Amino acid sequence: MKIIVLVKEVPDTYGERKLDLETGLADRAASEAVLDEIGERALEVALAHADAHGDTEVVVMSMAPESAATTIRKGLAMGAASAVHIADPGLAGADLGLTARTLAAAIRRTGFDLVITGNLSTDGSGGVLPAMLAELLEVPNATALASVEITGGSVSGTRNVDGGTMRVSAPLPAVISITEALPDARFPNFKGIMAAKKKPFETLGAADLGIEPEDLSVPVSIMTAVAEKPPRTAGTKITDEGDAGTKIAEFLIENRLV
Amino acid sequence: MTDHPADAILVVLETTPNGELASSAAGLIAAASGIGTPVALAVTSPGRAQSLADGAAALGAERVLAVETTSTQSELTVPHVDALAAAAAVVAPDAVLISNSIDGRDIAGRFAARTGAPIAVDAIGVSRDDEGVLAHHSVYGAAYTLDSAATFGPLVVTVRQGSVDARAEARPVALESLEVPASGAASAAIESIEAVTESSSRPELRGAKRVVSGGRGLGSAEKFALVEELADALGAAVGASRAAVDAGYIPASHQVGQTGVAVSPQLYVALGISGAIQHRAGMQTAKNIIAVNKDPDAPIFDVADFGVVGDVFTVVPQLISALAERKR
Ligand SMILES: Cc1cc2nc3c(=O)[nH]c(=O)nc-3n(C[C@H](O)[C@H](O)[C@H](O)COP(=O)(O)OP(=O)(O)OC[C@H]3O[C@@H](n4cnc5c(N)ncnc54)[C@H](O)[C@@H]3O)c2cc1C
Numbered sequence: 001m002k003i004i005v006l007v008k009e010v011p012d013t014y015g016e017r018k019l020d021l022e023t024g025l026a027d028r029a030a031s032e033a034v035l036d037e038i039g040e041r042a043l044e045v046a047l048a049h050a051d052a053h054g055d056t057e058v059v060v061m062s063m064a065p066e067s068a069a070t071t072i073r074k075g076l077a078m079g080a081a082s083a084v085h086i087a088d089p090g091l092a093g094a095d096l097g098l099t100a101r102t103l104a105a106a107i108r109r110t111g112f113d114l115v116i117t118g119n120l121s122t123d124g125s126g127g128v129l130p131a132m133l134a135e136l137l138e139v140p141n142a143t144a145l146a147s148v149e150i151t152g153g154s155v156s157g158t159r160n161v162d163g164g165t166m167r168v169s170a171p172l173p174a175v176i177s178i179t180e181a182l183p184d185a186r187f188p189n190f191k192g193i194m195a196a197k198k199k200p201f202e203t204l205g206a207a208d209l210g211i212e213p214e215d216l217s218v219p220v221s222i223m224t225a226v227a228e229k230p231p232r233t234a235g236t237k238i239t240d241e242g243d244a245g246t247k248i249a250e251f252l253i254e255n256r257l258v
Numbered sequence: 259m260t261d262h263p264a265d266a267i268l269v270v271l272e273t274t275p276n277g278e279l280a281s282s283a284a285g286l287i288a289a290a291s292g293i294g295t296p297v298a299l300a301v302t303s304p305g306r307a308q309s310l311a312d313g314a315a316a317l318g319a320e321r322v323l324a325v326e327t328t329s330t331q332s333e334l335t336v337p338h339v340d341a342l343a344a345a346a347a348v349v350a351p352d353a354v355l356i357s358n359s360i361d362g363r364d365i366a367g368r369f370a371a372r373t374g375a376p377i378a379v380d381a382i383g384v385s386r387d388d389e390g391v392l393a394h395h396s397v398y399g400a401a402y403t404l405d406s407a408a409t410f411g412p413l414v415v416t417v418r419q420g421s422v423d424a425r426a427e428a429r430p431v432a433l434e435s436l437e438v439p440a441s442g443a444a445s446a447a448i449e450s451i452e453a454v455t456e457s458s459s460r461p462e463l464r465g466a467k468r469v470v471s472g473g474r475g476l477g478s479a480e481k482f483a484l485v486e487e488l489a490d491a492l493g494a495a496v497g498a499s500r501a502a503v504d505a506g507y508i509p510a511s512h513q514v515g516q517t518g519v520a521v522s523p524q525l526y527v528a529l530g531i532s533g534a535i536q537h538r539a540g541m542q543t544a545k546n547i548i549a550v551n552k553d554p555d556a557p558i559f560d561v562a563d564f565g566v567v568g569d570v571f572t573v574v575p576q577l578i579s580a581l582a583e584r585k586r
Contacts (some may be wrong), residue, residue, distance in 0.1 A: 001489075011534050013373075013516060013535055013539070014490060014534075014535060014536075015535075017398045017399075017401065018398075019397070019401075019404075021403045021531060023561070024404060026339075038517070038570055041531065053355065056318050067418030068420065077313060086362055095376060095377075096370070096376075096377050096379070097370065097371070097374065097375075097376055097377065097426045098546055100367075100371055103548060108541070119360075120515065120517060122516055122536075123398070124379070126363075126365050126368070126379040126380065127358075127360075127363045127367075127379065127380075128364075128366055128367030128416065129367065130364075130367070131335060131363065131364040131366075131368045131371070132367040132370060132371040132373075132377075132520065133367040134368065135339075135367070135372050135443065138372050140334070140444045140445050140446040141334070141364060141368070141445075141446060142334065142446040143360065143363075143364050144360045146510075154447070158512065159360065159361075160273075160511065161275075161361055161451075162274070162280065162359050162360065162361075163274045163275050163280075163361050163453060163454060164274075164275035164278075164451050164452055164453045164454050164534075165313065165451070165454060166448060166450070166451045166452075167448070167449040167450045167451075167453045168446045168448055168449060169446060169447050169449055170444075170445075170446035170447065171444075174446070179400070179501075180511075180517055182509060184526050214396060217410075218374060219374065219375065219408050219409050219410050219411040220376050220408070221376035221377060221378050221407070221408055221413065221553050222406060222407060222408075222409055223404055223405070223406050224392060224405045224406045224407050225402050225405040225407060226402060226403070226405075227402065227404075228402055229400065229401060229402065231401070232542050232560075232561045233319070233561055234560050234562060234565070235560065235562060235563035235564055236563070236564050236565065237554075237559050237562070237564075237565035237566075237567065238564075238565070238566055238567070239554070239565055239566075239568065240567060240568025240569070240572065240573055241565040243576075243577075244550075244566040244573045244576070245573045245574065245575065245576025245577035245579070245580055246576060246577070246580050247436035248540070248548060248564065248573070248577045248580075249435065249577055249580035249581055249584065251516075251548065251564045252492075252525075252581075255546060257468075257525045257546060258492065258525065258581065258584070
């Protein structure tokens with residue numbers, strides 16, 4: 001079985017994240033870049049399956065600027081067999097439609113039984129990409145899975161939707177996305193880091209995938225304005241001297257919050 | 259076939275697992291009526307269209323297109339997308355508004371991919387200028403605001419739940435049934451749905467006006483009850499940090515933050531929460547923030563309007579009795 005895990009380099013959320021106010025794009029120089037945690041969890045699902053089923057091949061795939069190669073390599077160090085990196089200056093600032101078309105083309109080219117993604121990235125919070133990919137790849141989508149069971153020919157799991165819990169299943173090939181209810185990912189160990197250096201790492205451009213990034217006949221979503229909000233400032237801080245509960249009540253009353 | 263308004267905005271109605279109109283409908287229809295004429299799409303099980311149409315009209319839908327089908331009970335996403343594609347073909351809307359819920363995102367994603375329409379995600383509002391529909395976003399934990407638009411053609415917008423406070427005026431009920439050709443697109447099978455009815459009458463976290471949240475500082479699921487007690491005293495929804503969710507104090511649906519729910523209430527009370535940046539990302543747009551934490555250096559104090567360095571187990575009970583005192 002071939003499992004493709006989509007991973008993404010994002011600004012580390014533990015640091016301050018900045019947007020370039022000219023372009024509206026992530027200011028990559030402003031913060032440390034890391035592999036998105038939810039993508040690591042997605043990779044863990046695939047690797048755990050591979051641990052138990054020897055005939056499983058795990059491929060990490062990412063569409064990101066060239067500078068993200070080191071971050072993607074971490075996926076190899078964790079245990080993926082190969083990596084596909086779609087890096088093309090023409091794809092900088094790609095909207096979701098172009099991103100989905102590009103990734104779908106790369107996924108088809110690599111071949112797959114199962115595509116696993118995170119449910120939401122920490123920088124975009126879009127969460128629509130898995131369904132877009134399923135539509136373009138003409139396969140079922142099973143998104144926001146809080147538990148996953150993969151068998152030879154199908155994938156199933158539970159999803160916590162608004163107001164209920166749903167059990168779903170789909171025949172393979174399929175696209176799934178997982179939530180942070182799934183376990184933390186393993187850490188790459190020394191052996192993994194050394195082995196990663198010898199693993200196949202393919203870098204593709206848009207042209208390799210038959211994608212024309214600047215096709216003006218296709219409608220795209222564009223950013224029309226971006227602004228930074230002033231940061232919040234701290235107010236009063238007191239140390240409890242036995243009456244802090246009463247003081248909070250007073251604050252609530254003064255500010256007409258009760 | 260009826261003529262559809264030239265400035266139609268197609269709104270996808272969501273239903274609860276029990277088949278009722280979901281709470282997202284009011285905000286979506288109001289947002290649509292701010293930029294055009296709201297035409298709502300109801301995809302529902304046989305016999306339920308009329309009640310959904312009544313509900314949607316009361317919330318301001320000019321017209322409701324209804325599809326009654328049993329397929330939504332057994333197939334994930336695809337039947338909704340087929341219906342939406344059929345509706346968009348007859349209505350030719352300027353925009354499609356869909357709730358940014360788990361199911362809404364899937365419908366929006368597949369629909370946009372199928373029709374090639376540009377998509378704007380997690381909008382907190384929409385507006386219209388000379389060139390068309392704009393979606394407004396709040397990103398990076400509300401540190402930035404962005405606007406986005408389609409270069410041409412309709413824009414598909416997923417709207418953050420609870421972000422639109424406006425309500426539209428009721429209109430007369432106009433129900434029209436819609437024929438939907440099945441696309442035959444492969445879908446996952448729904449094997450079962452269990453409705454989880456929240457066991458309490460507390461307000462829903464999304465869109466709540468007041469939120470009381472607890473963190474790892476509460477120490478156990480039993481002691482987390484203190485958070486709920488204060489929430490009830492304030493008529494507030496209950497939130498939590500991811501650490502509290504991970505520790506099993508409370509279900510994940512209560513998580514506030516970057517990967518949980520983003521809230522923007524009048525009042526946010528953080529109890530035993532350190533205020534990690536990922537937590538702040540989901541609450542720092544609250545009008546008033548109160549924090550109680552033992553650690554004077556906890557980052558939550560950087561965003562608190564009123565911070566108390568103290569133990570939640572002494573401060574909060576006193577607060578609850580002070581509030582009870584006042585009621586008497
Ligand atoms: C990609 C990613 C996404 C994330 N998304 C989220 C998210 O959506 N939401 C979220 O909350 N977190 C999120 N996190 C986790 C986040 O980084 C923190 O780990 C988490 O918010 C910590 O929760 P906490 O404040 O409850 O726990 P801690 O950081 O352990 O803080 C507990 C606090 O309780 C205080 N305390 C202890 N006992 C008492 C007492 N008796 N009285 C008063 N105070 C007491 C302590 O001083 C401490 O400050 C995410 C992390 C990552 C990497």
